[in-house]
Amino acid sequence: MSRLGDLGQKLYRGEVSYDFVGQRKRWYTISAAILVICVASLLLRGLNLGVDFEGGNVVTLPTATGTVADAREVALAAGAKDVTVTEVTSTSGRSIRVQTEILPREGALALTDGLVKKFNVSPGDVNVSIVSAAWGSQITKKALTGLAVFLLLIALFLTLYFERRMAIGALVALAHDLVITIGVYSLVGFTVTPATVIGFLTILGYSLYDTVVVFDKVRENTRGLAAGNRMTYSQAANLAVNQTLVRSINTSVIALLPVASILFVAPLLGADTLKDLALALFVGIAAGTYSSIFIATPVACQLKEREPAMQALAKRVAAREASGKAPSAAGAAGGTARTRSTAATATAVLDDPVVPEAAAAAEGAAGGPQAQRQQSGRPGGPGSGKKRPAKKKRR
Amino acid sequence: MAAPTAPRPGRAIAVITIAVVALYAWMFISGNTTPKLGLDLRGGTSLTLQPVVPEGSDTVITDDAVNQAVEIIRARVDGQGVAEASVTKQGSGANSTIVVEVPGQNEQDLFDKIGKTAKLGFRPVLRSGPPTVVVPTPTPTATPTPSGSASPSVGSTPSPSTTASSTVSPSSTGNPRPATGLKAATASPTVSPTPTPTPTPTPSASSTSVIPSTPITAADQKAFDNLDCTKPIPPEQRPADLPAKTMVTCSSTGAEKFILGPELIPGSDITGASAGLLTSSQGVTTGEWVVNLTFNGDATTKFRDVTRQMFAQTNGSDANRFAIVLDAQVISAPTVNGVISDGRPQISGNFTQQSANDLGNQLKYGALPLAFVPNNLQTISPTLGSDQLRAGILAGLLGLLLVVFYSLFYYRGLGLVSVASLALAGLLTYGLLVLLGHTMGYTLSLAGIAGAIVSIGITADSFVVLFERIRDEMRDGRTLRVAVETGWKRAQRTILAADAVSLIAAVALYLLAVGGVQGFAFTLGLTTLIDVAVVFLFTKPLLTKLARTKFYGNGHKWSGVSPDRLGIHRPTPSARATARKGEPGSNSAAKEA
Numbered sequence: 001m002s003r004l005g006d007l008g009q010k011l012y013r014g015e016v017s018y019d020f021v022g023q024r025k026r027w028y029t030i031s032a033a034i035l036v037i038c039v040a041s042l043l044l045r046g047l048n049l050g051v052d053f054e055g056g057n058v059v060t061l062p063t064a065t066g067t068v069a070d071a072r073e074v075a076l077a078a079g080a081k082d083v084t085v086t087e088v089t090s091t092s093g094r095s096i097r098v099q100t101e102i103l104p105r106e107g108a109l110a111l112t113d114g115l116v117k118k119f120n121v122s123p124g125d126v127n128v129s130i131v132s133a134a135w136g137s138q139i140t141k142k143a144l145t146g147l148a149v150f151l152l153l154i155a156l157f158l159t160l161y162f163e164r165r166m167a168i169g170a171l172v173a174l175a176h177d178l179v180i181t182i183g184v185y186s187l188v189g190f191t192v193t194p195a196t197v198i199g200f201l202t203i204l205g206y207s208l209y210d211t212v213v214v215f216d217k218v219r220e221n222t223r224g225l226a227a228g229n230r231m232t233y234s235q236a237a238n239l240a241v242n243q244t245l246v247r248s249i250n251t252s253v254i255a256l257l258p259v260a261s262i263l264f265v266a267p268l269l270g271a272d273t274l275k276d277l278a279l280a281l282f283v284g285i286a287a288g289t290y291s292s293i294f295i296a297t298p299v300a301c302q303l304k305e306r307e308p309a310m311q312a313l314a315k316r317v318a319a320r321e322a323s324g325k326a327p328s329a330a331g332a333a334g335g336t337a338r339t340r341s342t343a344a345t346a347t348a349v350l351d352d353p354v355v356p357e358a359a360a361a362a363e364g365a366a367g368g369p370q371a372q373r374q375q376s377g378r379p380g381g382p383g384s385g386k387k388r389p390a391k392k393k394r395r
Numbered sequence: 396m397a398a399p400t401a402p403r404p405g406r407a408i409a410v411i412t413i414a415v416v417a418l419y420a421w422m423f424i425s426g427n428t429t430p431k432l433g434l435d436l437r438g439g440t441s442l443t444l445q446p447v448v449p450e451g452s453d454t455v456i457t458d459d460a461v462n463q464a465v466e467i468i469r470a471r472v473d474g475q476g477v478a479e480a481s482v483t484k485q486g487s488g489a490n491s492t493i494v495v496e497v498p499g500q501n502e503q504d505l506f507d508k509i510g511k512t513a514k515l516g517f518r519p520v521l522r523s524g525p526p527t528v529v530v531p532t533p534t535p536t537a538t539p540t541p542s543g544s545a546s547p548s549v550g551s552t553p554s555p556s557t558t559a560s561s562t563v564s565p566s567s568t569g570n571p572r573p574a575t576g577l578k579a580a581t582a583s584p585t586v587s588p589t590p591t592p593t594p595t596p597t598p599s600a601s602s603t604s605v606i607p608s609t610p611i612t613a614a615d616q617k618a619f620d621n622l623d624c625t626k627p628i629p630p631e632q633r634p635a636d637l638p639a640k641t642m643v644t645c646s647s648t649g650a651e652k653f654i655l656g657p658e659l660i661p662g663s664d665i666t667g668a669s670a671g672l673l674t675s676s677q678g679v680t681t682g683e684w685v686v687n688l689t690f691n692g693d694a695t696t697k698f699r700d701v702t703r704q705m706f707a708q709t710n711g712s713d714a715n716r717f718a719i720v721l722d723a724q725v726i727s728a729p730t731v732n733g734v735i736s737d738g739r740p741q742i743s744g745n746f747t748q749q750s751a752n753d754l755g756n757q758l759k760y761g762a763l764p765l766a767f768v769p770n771n772l773q774t775i776s777p778t779l780g781s782d783q784l785r786a787g788i789l790a791g792l793l794g795l796l797l798v799v800f801y802s803l804f805y806y807r808g809l810g811l812v813s814v815a816s817l818a819l820a821g822l823l824t825y826g827l828l829v830l831l832g833h834t835m836g837y838t839l840s841l842a843g844i845a846g847a848i849v850s851i852g853i854t855a856d857s858f859v860v861l862f863e864r865i866r867d868e869m870r871d872g873r874t875l876r877v878a879v880e881t882g883w884k885r886a887q888r889t890i891l892a893a894d895a896v897s898l899i900a901a902v903a904l905y906l907l908a909v910g911g912v913q914g915f916a917f918t919l920g921l922t923t924l925i926d927v928a929v930v931f932l933f934t935k936p937l938l939t940k941l942a943r944t945k946f947y948g949n950g951h952k953w954s955g956v957s958p959d960r961l962g963i964h965r966p967t968p969s970a971r972a973t974a975r976k977g978e979p980g981s982n983s984a985a986k987e988a
Contacts, residue, residue, distance in 0.1 A: 008870075009870055009961055012867050062778065124776060125776045126776060127776050132768065150904070206849075213893050217889075251859050258793075259794070266786050273842065
């Protein structure tokens, strides 16, 4: 595990840098391919909607011996035409689930009574669910209203907290996650239940949560950037993504562990609601982590690079690179990872081979008690904007 | 914000510890040690009611009307003697629904007991007929008319004309009952003296009376002809019950159909309703169940006049009947056998004890201001409920264990801080769920448990963000003590921003609730707030304290902040030494930048 610590150190320093932003075309292509498959599946296969969306009657009752054929017979006798009978086995025993189309009141009562008599169970052990056709459309409508309100609020919050371009990046990533999650449901053919809808809505929150953490670092790294000529916006953002990479991995693992435990436990005990929810979350969280790194940041950078100030900065950086020691720099960094990113551009290698010491030396200036006070006075200002380039220069 | 906590970490920890202790002290003193469980975890029946606007009505579904309906339904549920029932409104305006939850399982007819609108009214019968659709021939409609026109001719006899032949045998009345004819003659002397024995359909000889004369319009007649009462008609397809207008509708049994005049007496004039057995005129109790009504003063007078006038009409004719309309269907259309002057009519009509009780209850607690249809009915057995609870708890514990294991594995000593913080967050969450359950009536549902499980990840992530920041600061060469403060400075903003997103999601979901979403959103929001409290008042102060210890401060190999684990390959003291050496250089570099 110490290797991840090493990696964390190298990522933080920019010694190892994965080019997330520069290679955006590659990530876009991968995501586009996945999205195309998802959308195609949604259009061609559609979603497997549960009884809550279609309307119908479901009766589930425990029985050790009752047969599927018997249950079907009872349902048909009660006037049902479209009958689906399934056996459910969990740790608490075996039960039979009978699903029919919407039955009139008398039919619904006859179905329950018939099953209770046929299988000789106590009426208190029977689970009944009667859903009108209107229910599903109502849930869908409410979910969509909720989605719209949520997106509006979030767009507002992100614009205020970060800026418009980053908000767009975050929302693009969010749409990406949602389409993939729903697409996976369509591809695999999982049943969509109200619990699944809860799961979908939660992904909204999670996907953005993850993006916010990455963006916060991006903002910190790019503050005061336009004034200098050290690196372009994209390079600074890419450094941020790399610096938060270990966090992203850890967070995803930690968020997925409880969800995975639901996925594992729920089917054993027959808690379908939990399982439906966890499945949506599992896919969504995985997609959310991916998109924060590979979609949200590149999109935000792409938009940001269109700003005149950022274009000017990019030119200055290019000029500086071309004029100076650019060739040697590229050669030096090429070994560890992609070139042309922060690590490469900043590796103005000095003769001093003990890189960390030099870096530590740089930190010493800001790291003492004095500097610390200065920092707490102006959070993120000189500390983030100038210090890091300074350190790189030392190298 | 970090400034006050930095020098006095003990105080913050004391505050949150006292809060937890107080919470648990309350729990044990009051004896409420478990959260209130939702129906899906303890078994029971839940019914979702959707307000509907009947065709042709211009009713608007308002929050006020829905709230009023909630009150009435609650009264009806209580009237059923159901303990621990809950009636709540979800959503708002036209999108609102009412959710009724009762503990029992055999409640498939729950809607019948509590969800009926129970809009009751008394209307005169203008025309009645068999329930089937009338095929083209317009002639049969003529049959009832003769009887209508016959009786007024009786009434007109005392006046000028001497032609006795016109008085007596009105050909159509099969069995001429002289008694009725006589009574009519005496009872309504006010009849207009018009001598012309018109055969035209002016049925209301007594038009000066309390029952307004209403001609049957062609449109009503057509609707009547086309109405098919042989199949049950769901509430949302029934005609609008507008008091001032005529109404074409079926009997609830489907045996007859009617054209009814404008409402004579509204159901709101009923002051009491109870079920009872019908007693005959000899005082003998029959086996038939009826609903006994009590009118208020105005309605008593009016009802007396109405029955007097109807009593005067040919027995068994349409004009001799009034209809009791419940939820836009005629539940009973009795013929009037006498004048009722005490304002205590009985409704009879194929009642069982249960249905008579239910109707009595519905009338007593008032009519619902809106019509509702059952949208979703769930009955969950206690077995399934406890299974789901067990699954939720097991999944939660397993998830927590995995997170603890991973934290310790990756963060070693820091992992202990994360575990302690998670434990505290868990204690707070449980305690608050109990507290809210018993003070605000919050019930924990399966979706709520899922929300709590998901939030384990989000809570733990706050620690991850903080730890990674601290480690980054240390990689920049700071000591743990300094790194905790500078790392916190940055991490707290990230944590707050990320939690704000989570909270916005929770609030939006809560307000625009979809089914079980509300429970989920609630726990998600609650745990997000708890996360903020724990990070600020516990995790960070604890780190500040621990950074002063030897174990963490000197970077013990198991502390999780040792140089080796951070990937810094050098002994800490020498790094600090070099840091001092390199100071001038770095300063110049900073200037350069």
